[in-house]
Structures are given as structure tokens and as C-alpha cells.
Amino acid sequence: MTSPADGTMDIDSGDNHTQHASREPKAERPFDATIFNSDVCNAIEEQMKVPGAQISPFQDPEALQNDDSAILFNIILKACLGESPMTVEMCKGVLLCCGDLKSALNKAYVNKSFNDILLHPNMPLQVLERVPKKEPTISPSSSGGIKDDQVLGVKAGFERPYIGNAAKRFIRTLNREREAFGRNTAVNNPYNFAISVVQSSGTGKSRMVQEAAKTVFTIPINIRQESKVAERAYPPPDRSLRGFFEDRVNYDDDQQKADYMVLLTVIFDKTQQIIRQLFRGSTGAALAHQWARYLGTDETDIEVGKLRKDFYDDVVKTATHVELSLQTSCKRLVATVQPVLDNTNTCFMYFDEAHLLTQEIETPSETHQRNPFHNLGNVLSKLVNYRIFFIFLSTNSSLKGFAPPASYYTSQRSIDGSQLVAPYIELPFDINAVTPVDAEHPPTLESASKVGHMVQYGRALWTSMWQTSQGDDIFRFAMDKISANGQVADENDSIDACLGVRVGFTFDGKLSYSKESKLVESHMRVATAIPKHQEFLHSTSPSEPILAEAAGWFLSSEKFKGLAIEGPKAIARALEDGFLARGERGELDWRLKLTIAHDEALKKMNGPPKHLSNKPYFHVPIPFMTFLEALFHKSHHKKIREATSITGRDGIPRLAEAFRSSYVFFSHFALAADPEMLSPFGLATALVRGMALQARDGQASIDAVIPVHIGKLTDRISPESTSAINMQVKNRKSLARVSIDRSITVPNFKKPVLSIIVELGVTGKHEGLSVTKTKPSSRETRSKTSAELGPNDYHYEIVARGCSSKLFGFITDDLEATYRAILGAGTFLEDFARCDEPDNVEGLWEMKPAFQGADQEKEWVKAKAKAPNPTT
Known part of the structure; x- marks a missing residue:
């Protein structure tokens, strides 16, 4: 390949804007990215027509060949500076030492976009000084893209x-x-x-x-x-x-x-x-x-x-x-x-x-x-x-x-050998956490909602950033990390990552390998297991208060409409795509509702989210009744406030009074590994971290728990001051009465505790909210005359049936169908449009979609009665 004798390129003979601009030295004119890119493209076309060349340059549009890289480097320098400080031969020498610059030139050539390469660190100083610097962004590195x-x-x-x-x-x-x-x-x-x-x-x-x-x-x-x-x-x-x-x-x-x-x-x-x-x-x-x-x-x-x-x-x-x-x-x-x-x-x-x-x-x-x-x-x-x-x-x-x-x-x-060594994932979290025993000052809800406390939990990155860059907004940094700085092909990945942090969900094995991989690679989700056969992976979003706060901010940013709108749509989509485990539809739906109610309560307290540097909005305590009223429709508020305990024992305050000086404090859900995590000790730990708990599979009586602090914001968090909202979730109406054993979470019978039983799949006239009050047992009756308290004397219970805007105030009419999609198809009777009309229901049964044993028994009894000589 040959180039001009002096080894330089003439690029100022192109279109009109270049000729006009050349009256003024380029180095003295403001840099114009559009003109620059056009100049380079024009110069490449001119080089392809240079007479007398043994091999014309730039013949392959998909790759630079032979001396093309050096020629292009020279063109770029002259287009930027007006005169190239290096000949083509000198450019060759630079590229021999800078393979990464050569690769970057090839990429720019293939994409026909040359502006970004001007910021390459191996560019001459004159170029770096002339070109306006871009705002910092996040690079694909575990610690990249930071100031x-x-x-x-x-x-x-x-x-x-x-x-x-x-x-x-x-x-x-x-x-x-x-x-x-x-x-x-x-x-x-x-x-x-x-x-x-x-x-x-x-x-x-x-x-x-x-x-x-x-x-x-x-x-x-x-x-x-x-x-x-x-x-x-x-x-x-x-x-x-x-x-x-x-x-x-x-x-x-x-x-x-x-x-x-x-x-x-x-x-x-x-x-x-x-x-x-x-x-x-x-x-x-x-x-x-x-x-x-x-x-x-x-x-x-x-x-x-x-x-x-x-x-x-x-x-x-x-x-x-x-x-x-x-x-x-x-x-x-x-x-x-x-x-x-x-x-x-x-x-x-x-x-x-x-x-x-x-x-x-x-x-x-x-x-x-x-x-x-x-x-x-x-x-x-x-x-x-x-x-x-x-x-x-x-x-x-x-x-x-x-x-x-x-x-x-x-x-x-x-x-x-025929085996691969299983990948290594065992990297610890919480290495900077201070236990309540070792803490200089005992944790309170007030201190637990401060950034200095939040950074202790999760990956060590948060503590390192906070200790050395306290002037920078760590929530903004975390939001960029969980969203891959917005530089993703599918924005749904960022939304799903945020929901995984706040609500928690389980992926569906092999079907979700690609999805889970992307979330671990670029959106802060954590791999928990890659089996030796390596055909799929397990992943989760551990408790990280900083990341939970960032996830809340991301979903509340300008382009999104908040968790109440984005959450149900995203989860319904993920279920439809087959990414999420279908066995926990009801529990996932309920955790989403609880988290939305949490955010709605904050809006009632503090107004819409306003981002203040290093000041949490989502990771803060909420008064108990403020949260409960944000969860259920206002038509049920009076019934909830005035609810008696299950036994209705004299002298026991109604629900609102019993929890008058109490707070919930959770910005996200985490998984409890064993029943002991639901004990007062585990719940106190959850309060210190600001998390609610998802019970493990097979946990008796309880599916989720929100810890409750009884006392002031400045009172010490301890197992003795911790109560709970116990929850059991059913996707369908239960045939038998469901009860929750309060002693699992709050064994102290003198302490008030609330249980919520949810039957999300109920529709029609059976939908609604009730407060449980049962006839006292003989033991409980006897105890009224003594100082002994029964397990249900300070136990309050709400039963919520349904999933509509009539039950939950934050659900809008247009989202009811989305929530139904999350729960999945009901039985044919539950989804029958006229399920509340007995006459139409009878007509449905006459189609024989299924057989009812009670009807068959009646028919056989009738037949037996009509028989002339009935046999025994």
C-alpha cells in the first residue's frame, strides 16, 4: 500500500462546510463533532480514489487492512487539529505499541463513528486538550466508571x-x-x-x-x-x-x-x-x-x-x-x-x-x-x-x-479428564458490619436510617465509597450500578433488578439462565449457586439497604411512574415470559403489595420522592397505622382501627391503641433461612437492617413477616421491644379456617401482635375484609378471672379476601387485570363472569365441566328410595 510522498493526508478538499471553515485554523475554532465526523468520512472516500496506489486503502468496509489503521489515524489527527503532528509512518510506530488504539480505530471505522476515539487515552495530548470531555459514565467493571x-x-x-x-x-x-x-x-x-x-x-x-x-x-x-x-x-x-x-x-x-x-x-x-x-x-x-x-x-x-x-x-x-x-x-x-x-x-x-x-x-x-x-x-x-x-x-x-x-x-x-471445576462464588457480605453487642451506641430506628449505618450491610464496596468519598451521593452511585448506568439493550433488566432487590423473587431454573446471567453481570444481582453440571444458576438479591434505596429511586425517576405502576406490570411480564417460578405467585403478589403500601405511606408522610444527596427517602421508619391504612382501602380503615383482639378480652385495647407508639421499618424483603429467623432475635436483626422477611418454603403457619418496633424512634432496638405483622397468603379461598401461631414470632403474650390472612383469588360477593373474633375457649374463659393471658388475648387478626381496588386503595381499575395475571388463571368457577348469580352457576354446572360428589349422592339416595324392594 502507498500513501502520499510526505506521508500526510489532504482532507480539506471535501464538501462546502469544510472548505468554508478552513479559512480559520482548525485548532482555533470550537470543536464541532458533526463536522469532524463528516470530514473523516469524506477523507476516507478520497483516499479510496488516490491515483497511483498499488493497493487502494479502505477496500474492506468491515475491517481495516494492511496500513489502513495508520492512514486512518493520520486522517483523524488532521481532521481534529488541522495539521497532523505525525506522518503515516509515525502513526504506524504508535500503533505497533498501542494495540488497543488499533482495535478502537477498527471499531470506529466499521461503525463510521469517529468522535469517541478522540477521547482514547493514547491519543496525542493536543487532541485530548481540544476535544470537549464527556460526562463520566459507568464502565463495565466491578469498580469502573467512577470518579x-x-x-x-x-x-x-x-x-x-x-x-x-x-x-x-x-x-x-x-x-x-x-x-x-x-x-x-x-x-x-x-x-x-x-x-x-x-x-x-x-x-x-x-x-x-x-x-x-x-x-x-x-x-x-x-x-x-x-x-x-x-x-x-x-x-x-x-x-x-x-x-x-x-x-x-x-x-x-x-x-x-x-x-x-x-x-x-x-x-x-x-x-x-x-x-x-x-x-x-x-x-x-x-x-x-x-x-x-x-x-x-x-x-x-x-x-x-x-x-x-x-x-x-x-x-x-x-x-x-x-x-x-x-x-x-x-x-x-x-x-x-x-x-x-x-x-x-x-x-x-x-x-x-x-x-x-x-x-x-x-x-x-x-x-x-x-x-x-x-x-x-x-x-x-x-x-x-x-x-x-x-x-x-x-x-x-x-x-x-x-x-x-x-x-x-x-x-x-x-x-x-472430563470434568470442569465448578465456578467459585463464595464472596462474603457484611464484612464491615458492627453487631449490636459491639456497637459503640445501641442501634435505634433513627440511627438505622442513616447512611453511615446503611453502608455496613452488603458488599464491601459501600463502606469503601462512603469512607473515602463522603461528599458524593452514594445513592446516585448505587442507582447507576443497579441500572448499568442506563446503557442496556433492554431496560426491563434494570426494572427486574430493582424489583428483585425490594420485593424478592425466584427465577425458574433453566428457562431464566440468560436473564439471571445478565442481572448478575450488570445489575448487582448475586449468584448463589452454579451446579457442577453448569446448565443453570441460582441467584438472589441479598439484603443491602443502600441498594434497596437506590432501587426505589430508580423506579421513581422521571422515565418511570413508581413502584405502584411499574411493579405489577413488570412481574406480570416476567411471569408470562416464563422467567419467574410460578409456584409462589400469591406470595410474590403479596410482597409487591406490601412494598407498594410502604411507598404510598411515605408519600402520605413526606410527599412524592425528592432526591436529596445521601438522605434516604425509602429506608426510613413508618408509623404502624400509617402503613396499615396505606395497604387497605379507606373504606376499611375504621374497621381496622377499632378491631378487637381475637378473644375480645375485657381490658385489651383495640388495634390502633395497642400499636399507637409502634413503627414498621423495611425498604426491602430478605429470605429467612430457618424458623429461628422469625423469632424475636431474628426480627430485631431485621429491624436493624430495615428489612422484612420472606419465610422459607415449608415454614408452618407463616409466609412473610414485617417486624414491628414498639417504642420511640430513639429507643434501642431489641428483641424485647420487637413485635410483628405475621402473614399467611393463599392464592385461593381456603376450605378450612386458617390460623397463625403467634408464638412463632412473638412468644410474649403480653405484647400485641397482628396477623393478616390473605386469600387473593377470591372474587365476587365473597371479596372483602373482616376482623377475626372467636368465641373464647374454656381455658381462655377461665383466664379472664385471673392474671394469666392466653395466646390470642393480645393477638389481632385481619382476613383479606380478593385482589381488587375495593380492598387495596393503591390498585387502580386499569391494573386489576394485571394483578389477576400475576396470580394466574383461577378455576373456571372463579373466573365465570356471573359467578354471583346462582341461576347462572346452576347452568354452568349443567354443562358438566366437572362432577360434584354431593349431587351424585343425592341421586343414589333418591334411586334407593324409589326402588320397590330396596336392599340394605
């Missing part, structure tokens, strides 16, 4: 003493995998010793492996893709290694495998050389610690240190020219690090931000059918006999890439 001071906060978190045992547990887990190798038959051995750490953003993946590197010799690699200049992320990437992988994304499978073998070989050899030069005589944990300090020397918040950079620059340069024996190099390195053989792992190598490796192949062919991750996995299988374990960390990449089902691999897997 400089926030990055410093994350970096500071990495430098603090490590809290918890996650790193030690991780090391033990990998050692157990290694130890099992010698005991298994070939078919049960691993295909390779590679494990994926797949978990939501901010859960401490990178911090865990960094801590593990202090005791197990570790080769760290970070291949995070480049973000815009206004974005920052930590830990910083190894740019030369990232460029190595980016340059080979479109290579065929065999070439990728060969190059990866060379790369690993050189890494092993170079590492061994440095050990022998600088750390001779050190082995094991001592060497691991020295090596980690060596690579971390002079690292900043945005750049790796010079020693680590030079190390990988040298690796990439050598790997491009030399091919050595992979297995021999691996064996030598392992022997150098730990000469004494045992069954533990001698060395780790981890790839942080490894989503680059799992990208889909744009144009598959016979020779290129697998992504880099699968090809690298094939290479790693050659090292299964050596004591090195490979670790892949990422948040935003495809979980199927890191945890591929067996069908993703060829029959070659059965040669040496």
Missing part, C-alpha cells in the same frame, strides 16, 4: 487490612480440587485446573485474589478493556497483555491456541528469570509475598507500576518472536517457586476483568468456532499435571463463557 476520588477510595480499600477468611477459604477450596486429582480416575479428573470466580459487582473478587497472592505465588493479569478518558477503574489494566489478546480475537482457533501457548511459555520463563535474579533462595509463601510486593511497586490508582509494566511488555515482545516448550517452562517455574512436592497448589495465575475472552465470535467459520476463553482453556488442559491453578475473574462477562455446559467442549475433553 478519581472514588477510585482512590477503592484503592484505599485494597490497601487496608483484609477482613474475613474469604481468601483463605478460596485457597483451601483450590487445594481440595488439587488433592482430589490423585484419587480420581481419569474420567473424573478435571479437564484443566481453571476456575471462574463469577459474582456481582463490588463483592471483592479482585481483593480476594490479591490477598491470596500474599501466601500463594501468583501471576496477576488484568485485561480490562479501555474506557473513556473520563472513566476510571481499579485495579488498573495490563495494557500490553490486553492488546495481545485483542489482536488475536479474530484469529482462527488453532492460531489462537498456538499463540496462547507461546504467551504462557514466555510468562513462565520471564517469571523464573526474575526470581533467580532477585529472590534467589526464597520459596513458598515468603517468595509469594516478595513477588507480590515486587509487582505492586509504584502502582497508582490508574496505572500498574513500572516493574509490572516492563515485565509484561517484555513478555508480549518476546512472545511475538519466540516459541518454546510450554510444559517444560511451566515445570521449571513450579520447581523454582516450591521445590518440595506436595498436594497443594504452588502457583496461581489470574485474569482479572476477563470478559474480553468470552465475547461472541462475529463471523464464525470452520476454522474459528470458539471464543478465546475456550481456546485458552484447551491450552491450559496441557498443564493439568503441574501445580498451577488458573483463575478467571469478571463481573460483566457472560457467565456461560466462564461456566460453559459440557456441550461447549469437544470430545477432546475425554482424553485426559
Whole structure:
């Protein structure tokens, strides 16, 4: 390919606006993105027509070929600055050192959009100074897309003493995998010793492996893709290694495998050389610690240190020219690090931000059918006999890439081993939480609704951000994280993530794999299990007050209409699409109603949501009766306020008086793992976190509980001051009377407790609300003459039947059908339009849609009576 003799491009001979503007030097004119993009496109077209060129540039519209990248780089510089500070030959030299810039040029060329590339960090300083900076956005990184001071906060978190045992547990887990190798038959051995750490953003993946590197010799690699200049992320990437992988994304499978073998070989050899030069005589944990300090020397918040950079620059340069024996190099390195053989792992190598490796192949062919991750996995299988374990960390990449089902691999897997190591997800929450026993000041509802208290719970990210960036709005930051900063193809994913945090729901196994993967990757949902067969995953949204507040704000933002409107529509859609488990329709519907009532009560108290920096709106206490009246239609309020206890015992106050100085405090639901979590101790913990509880499957008598604080906002939260709203939910009308055992949650019979029994599927004249009052038992009658209290003397019970706007005040007429869709189809009799008309119901039965045993009994009795000689 040839270019003009002086190596520059003439781009000022295009359309009229360019010619007119050229009267004034470009560097002195305000930058115009539209004109710039047009100038570049015109210059590309002109270059395609340059006479005398042996091979005309830009002949392939789908990719840059030969010298196209350097020519385009020169065009862009001149279009931006008026005169290019570099010739085409100089541009070639820059691109040889900056593979990521070359990839970015190719992407811009294919998309015919060149404005974003001007903000690439490898652009000349004159360009970066001339182009207006974009507002910061969230990058696809566990700590990416945050401001400089926030990055410093994350970096500071990495430098603090490590809290918890996650790193030690991780090391033990990998050692157990290694130890099992010698005991298994070939078919049960691993295909390779590679494990994926797949978990939501901010859960401490990178911090865990960094801590593990202090005791197990570790080769760290970070291949995070480049973000815009206004974005920052930590830990910083190894740019030369990232460029190595980016340059080979479109290579065929065999070439990728060969190059990866060379790369690993050189890494092993170079590492061994440095050990022998600088750390001779050190082995094991001592060497691991020295090596980690060596690579971390002079690292900043945005750049790796010079020693680590030079190390990988040298690796990439050598790997491009030399091919050595992979297995021999691996064996030598392992022997150098730990000469004494045992069954533990001698060395780790981890790839942080490894989503680059799992990208889909744009144009598959016979020779290129697998992504880099699968090809690298094939290479790693050659090292299964050596004591090195490979670790892949990422948040935003495809979980199927890191945890591929067996069908993703060829029959070659059965040669040496046929098992994949199950992904690692065990990363702790609440590592910064202070227990009530250790707290300097006992928790109260007033203190529990402050940001400083809220950040203790959930992933460590919240505490790190709050401690180092207290001037920044942590709720805004969390809202951007849960919504992927709005940069998603389907906004329903963000809505579903928010509902998962606040209401809680369970996905439906295999049908939801893709959906759950996206929510874990980009919307802060947490993976709780990936079975060894790796065909599906389990996920949840643990209790995180900061994220619950952010979810409330997101659904109340300008483009949405709040939880009362968006919630039922989204859940009905998810059920229709088959994503959610259908067995809990009624309970899910009820948790949604309770959360909507919570938000409606806040509107009554404080007006519509108004976002104030670091001041929670949703995560605040609500007076007991304010919440209850927000839940039910105003026509039922008098009946509720004046409700007596179940026994109606003399001297027991009515419901409103009994709970006069009481509060509910929940911004979200969490799952109770056992019956003990519903005890006063568990409920007091729930109050401290500001959460309501969803009972586990099979829990007797109760499906959900809202803890209640009896006392002032400034009174200490304790099991002794905690009561409850117990709830049992049925999708259909119960045939027998349902009762709730109050002693499960509030065994102190002197303390008032409310139970709500809900039969959501009831329709027609049976719909409505009633207050339970039963005839006292003989025991309870006797107790009236004594000081002894029965279990139901301070037990209040409401029975709500139906799911319409007549029962729940926040349901509008146009949403009734949506709630019916959530509950699912009723029986043919419940959905019969004239179910309240006996005559029409009789006509329905005459169609024989089903058979009633009572009718058959009557017919046989009649027949027997008419018989001339009835038999016995």
C-alpha cells in the first residue's frame, strides 16, 4: 500500500462546510463533532480514489487492512487539529505499541463513528486538550466508571487490612480440587485446573485474589478493556497483555491456541528469570509475598507500576518472536517457586476483568468456532499435571463463557479428564458490619436510617465509597450500578433488578439462565449457586439497604411512574415470559403489595420522592397505622382501627391503641433461612437492617413477616421491644379456617401482635375484609378471672379476601387485570363472569365441566328410595 510522498493526508478538499471553515485554523475554532465526523468520512472516500496506489486503502468496509489503521489515524489527527503532528509512518510506530488504539480505530471505522476515539487515552495530548470531555459514565467493571476520588477510595480499600477468611477459604477450596486429582480416575479428573470466580459487582473478587497472592505465588493479569478518558477503574489494566489478546480475537482457533501457548511459555520463563535474579533462595509463601510486593511497586490508582509494566511488555515482545516448550517452562517455574512436592497448589495465575475472552465470535467459520476463553482453556488442559491453578475473574462477562455446559467442549475433553471445576462464588457480605453487642451506641430506628449505618450491610464496596468519598451521593452511585448506568439493550433488566432487590423473587431454573446471567453481570444481582453440571444458576438479591434505596429511586425517576405502576406490570411480564417460578405467585403478589403500601405511606408522610444527596427517602421508619391504612382501602380503615383482639378480652385495647407508639421499618424483603429467623432475635436483626422477611418454603403457619418496633424512634432496638405483622397468603379461598401461631414470632403474650390472612383469588360477593373474633375457649374463659393471658388475648387478626381496588386503595381499575395475571388463571368457577348469580352457576354446572360428589349422592339416595324392594 502507498500513501502520499510526505506521508500526510489532504482532507480539506471535501464538501462546502469544510472548505468554508478552513479559512480559520482548525485548532482555533470550537470543536464541532458533526463536522469532524463528516470530514473523516469524506477523507476516507478520497483516499479510496488516490491515483497511483498499488493497493487502494479502505477496500474492506468491515475491517481495516494492511496500513489502513495508520492512514486512518493520520486522517483523524488532521481532521481534529488541522495539521497532523505525525506522518503515516509515525502513526504506524504508535500503533505497533498501542494495540488497543488499533482495535478502537477498527471499531470506529466499521461503525463510521469517529468522535469517541478522540477521547482514547493514547491519543496525542493536543487532541485530548481540544476535544470537549464527556460526562463520566459507568464502565463495565466491578469498580469502573467512577470518579478519581472514588477510585482512590477503592484503592484505599485494597490497601487496608483484609477482613474475613474469604481468601483463605478460596485457597483451601483450590487445594481440595488439587488433592482430589490423585484419587480420581481419569474420567473424573478435571479437564484443566481453571476456575471462574463469577459474582456481582463490588463483592471483592479482585481483593480476594490479591490477598491470596500474599501466601500463594501468583501471576496477576488484568485485561480490562479501555474506557473513556473520563472513566476510571481499579485495579488498573495490563495494557500490553490486553492488546495481545485483542489482536488475536479474530484469529482462527488453532492460531489462537498456538499463540496462547507461546504467551504462557514466555510468562513462565520471564517469571523464573526474575526470581533467580532477585529472590534467589526464597520459596513458598515468603517468595509469594516478595513477588507480590515486587509487582505492586509504584502502582497508582490508574496505572500498574513500572516493574509490572516492563515485565509484561517484555513478555508480549518476546512472545511475538519466540516459541518454546510450554510444559517444560511451566515445570521449571513450579520447581523454582516450591521445590518440595506436595498436594497443594504452588502457583496461581489470574485474569482479572476477563470478559474480553468470552465475547461472541462475529463471523464464525470452520476454522474459528470458539471464543478465546475456550481456546485458552484447551491450552491450559496441557498443564493439568503441574501445580498451577488458573483463575478467571469478571463481573460483566457472560457467565456461560466462564461456566460453559459440557456441550461447549469437544470430545477432546475425554482424553485426559472430563470434568470442569465448578465456578467459585463464595464472596462474603457484611464484612464491615458492627453487631449490636459491639456497637459503640445501641442501634435505634433513627440511627438505622442513616447512611453511615446503611453502608455496613452488603458488599464491601459501600463502606469503601462512603469512607473515602463522603461528599458524593452514594445513592446516585448505587442507582447507576443497579441500572448499568442506563446503557442496556433492554431496560426491563434494570426494572427486574430493582424489583428483585425490594420485593424478592425466584427465577425458574433453566428457562431464566440468560436473564439471571445478565442481572448478575450488570445489575448487582448475586449468584448463589452454579451446579457442577453448569446448565443453570441460582441467584438472589441479598439484603443491602443502600441498594434497596437506590432501587426505589430508580423506579421513581422521571422515565418511570413508581413502584405502584411499574411493579405489577413488570412481574406480570416476567411471569408470562416464563422467567419467574410460578409456584409462589400469591406470595410474590403479596410482597409487591406490601412494598407498594410502604411507598404510598411515605408519600402520605413526606410527599412524592425528592432526591436529596445521601438522605434516604425509602429506608426510613413508618408509623404502624400509617402503613396499615396505606395497604387497605379507606373504606376499611375504621374497621381496622377499632378491631378487637381475637378473644375480645375485657381490658385489651383495640388495634390502633395497642400499636399507637409502634413503627414498621423495611425498604426491602430478605429470605429467612430457618424458623429461628422469625423469632424475636431474628426480627430485631431485621429491624436493624430495615428489612422484612420472606419465610422459607415449608415454614408452618407463616409466609412473610414485617417486624414491628414498639417504642420511640430513639429507643434501642431489641428483641424485647420487637413485635410483628405475621402473614399467611393463599392464592385461593381456603376450605378450612386458617390460623397463625403467634408464638412463632412473638412468644410474649403480653405484647400485641397482628396477623393478616390473605386469600387473593377470591372474587365476587365473597371479596372483602373482616376482623377475626372467636368465641373464647374454656381455658381462655377461665383466664379472664385471673392474671394469666392466653395466646390470642393480645393477638389481632385481619382476613383479606380478593385482589381488587375495593380492598387495596393503591390498585387502580386499569391494573386489576394485571394483578389477576400475576396470580394466574383461577378455576373456571372463579373466573365465570356471573359467578354471583346462582341461576347462572346452576347452568354452568349443567354443562358438566366437572362432577360434584354431593349431587351424585343425592341421586343414589333418591334411586334407593324409589326402588320397590330396596336392599340394605
